[in-house]
Amino acid sequence: MLSHEHYMRLALQEAEKAAQADEVPVGAIIVMQDKIIAKGYNQVQLLNDATAHAEILALTSGFQNVGSKYLPEATLYVTIEPCVMCAGALYWSKIAEIVYGASDEKNGYRKCCSQMPFHPKTKIHNGILESECAQIMKDFFKQKRSSI
Numbered sequence: 001m002l003s004h005e006h007y008m009r010l011a012l013q014e015a016e017k018a019a020q021a022d023e024v025p026v027g028a029i030i031v032m033q034d035k036i037i038a039k040g041y042n043q044v045q046l047l048n049d050a051t052a053h054a055e056i057l058a059l060t061s062g063f064q065n066v067g068s069k070y071l072p073e074a075t076l077y078v079t080i081e082p083c084v085m086c087a088g089a090l091y092w093s094k095i096a097e098i099v100y101g102a103s104d105e106k107n108g109y110r111k112c113c114s115q116m117p118f119h120p121k122t123k124i125h126n127g128i129l130e131s132e133c134a135q136i137m138k139d140f141f142k143q144k145r146s147s148i
Contacts, residue, residue, distance in 0.1 A: 002034060004077070004099050004125060004128045005128060005129055007029060007031055007036075007075070007077040007099070008077050008079070008099065008101055008128045008129045008132075008133070009129065010029050010036070010039075010077070011027040011028055011029050011077040011078060011079050011101070012027060012079055012101075012129065012132060012133065012136065013027065014027025014028060014029060014039055014040065014041040014054065014079075015027030015041060015054075015079045015133075015136050016136070017041045018041035018042040018043070018054070019136060019139075019140050021041075021043070021045070021046060022045065023041065023042040023043060023044060023045055023046065024042050024044070024137075024140065025041075025042070025079070025136045025137060025140045026041065026042045026053065026054040026055075026078065026079055026080050026137075027039075027040070027041045027042075027054050027078070027079050028040045028041070028054035028055050028057075028058040028076060028077065028078040028079070029058065029076075029077050030058050030059070030061075030062040030071065030074050030075065030076050030077075030095075031074065031075045031077065032062075032066070032071070032073050032074040032075070033073065037061075037062050037065045037066060037074065038058045038059070038060075038061035038062035038065055039058060039061065040053075040054045040055065040056070040057030040058030040059075040060075040061060041054045041057070042054050043057060051085065053083065053085065053086050054078060054079075055076065055078055055082055055086040055089065055090065056085075056086060056089055058076065058078075059071070059076075059089055059090070059093055059095075062074060062093075063093075069092075069093075070093060070094040071093050071094065071095045071096070072094045072095070072096055072121070073096055074095055074096055074097075075095070075096060075097040075098070075099060076090065076095055076097070076098050076099065077099045077100075077128075078098070078099070078100045078101070079100070079101045079102065079133040079136065079137075080100060080101060080102050080103075080104050080108070080133060080137065081100050081102065081103050081104040081108035081109065081110065081126065082098070082100065082108065082109055083104070083107050083108060083109060084109050084111075084112055084113065084117070086109075087109040087113065087117040087118060088117065090118055090119075090122070091117055091118050091119050091122075093119075094119045094121070094122075095118075095119070095122055096121070096122065096123065097122065097123045097124075097125070098118065098122060098123070098124050098125070099124075099125045099126075099128050100124075100125075100126050100128070100133075101126075101127070101128055101129050101130050101132065101133025101134070102130050102131075102133040102134035102137065103126065103127075103130075
């Protein structure tokens, strides 16, 4: 079994794709039985869709890949703490595990959820490659502010 760090590096590669497309740099991958079954990165601007978050796109791809509306044996790796919308989708997916890098004090699920919003069986791990995941966001928004 490969490490959380290994898979988070792959999620960071997805986040880099988002940054290159001038999207908020969030990347996600879904792993099941040591196999990547889905990838996603933010495509809100490209698709003109406020729901086109990395997690949502990865979930949709994962459901299609395994032919099921649930992913109870899968792990999501995402570079930033999921928002409330994504937390809801992850709840309904019954995903086994969520691993995220950096916290998101402004938009993360913990801002407005006093209780864990995920399926009761879902395990949460945070802080994996936290500094790298936070840095890609900081660099993106710093560049945005400097171009104004």
